[in-house]
Amino acid sequence: MQMTQAGKQLLLVGNWKSHKNIDEAFDFFDGYRLRTEHKVIVCPPMPYVMPLKQKAEGKNVDLGAQDLSPFEMGAYTGAVTASMLKGMIKYVIVGHSERRKYFHETNEVVANKAKLALENEITPIVCVDEPYLESQLAFFEPAEFGKMVVAYEPLAAIGSGKPDSPDSAEKMAVRIKQLTSDDTKVIYGGSVTHENVRSFCELKNIDGVLVGGASLDINEWSLLVDAVK
Numbered sequence: 001m002q003m004t005q006a007g008k009q010l011l012l013v014g015n016w017k018s019h020k021n022i023d024e025a026f027d028f029f030d031g032y033r034l035r036t037e038h039k040v041i042v043c044p045p046m047p048y049v050m051p052l053k054q055k056a057e058g059k060n061v062d063l064g065a066q067d068l069s070p071f072e073m074g075a076y077t078g079a080v081t082a083s084m085l086k087g088m089i090k091y092v093i094v095g096h097s098e099r100r101k102y103f104h105e106t107n108e109v110v111a112n113k114a115k116l117a118l119e120n121e122i123t124p125i126v127c128v129d130e131p132y133l134e135s136q137l138a139f140f141e142p143a144e145f146g147k148m149v150v151a152y153e154p155l156a157a158i159g160s161g162k163p164d165s166p167d168s169a170e171k172m173a174v175r176i177k178q179l180t181s182d183d184t185k186v187i188y189g190g191s192v193t194h195e196n197v198r199s200f201c202e203l204k205n206i207d208g209v210l211v212g213g214a215s216l217d218i219n220e221w222s223l224l225v226d227a228v229k
């Protein structure tokens, strides 16, 4: 099977946000027959992670989380810690613009989440946007950059049906690598569909995509994953 770019394994991440009831979540995985050489991660709402992990067994898809606690275990009502998720998930999204906006997460809180994820063998997918890049990356140590994924998600492109241009995404990926390290994996997110996914994944410095709306429907998701085979 030919990869999109020779030797490049893409990261295709679906973020369900606060969508789907448990039956709909099960239906998605019951219908899951995708085969790909790339890494596919689906991030459902937190209560579904465990039951879906069992459903996803042997299906070429890993489960991720959409968030985790910035604290270790302790008296933090409602918080799910990285250590609780250890072994259950391989990736976690942190600092999504919706978390920053609606839950008032600061750059420091986001970095704490990412650091706890790393300590618990979970790869953080740290979401950033152009105007705040430097400050959003300021709380990380150089050694942490090579171990995390940075998702470039321009605000105007999220959920709008108006993706960034591949040219601009590539420029941002280069900039992010300059600010972090050559080893940092950079993915693009914002109105990615099966029709445009290839144009981002073909870029030299883009290592995959973070997908919201188009990850909800199994047919659309299958088309998207197939488009970069």
Ligand code: PGA
Residues within 6 Å of the ligand: 015, 153, 157, 158, 159, 160, 161, 189, 190, 191, 192, 210, 211, 212, 213, 214
């Ligand atoms: P979208 O969402 O694909 O629906 O634009 C992307 C995201 O929020 O990560």
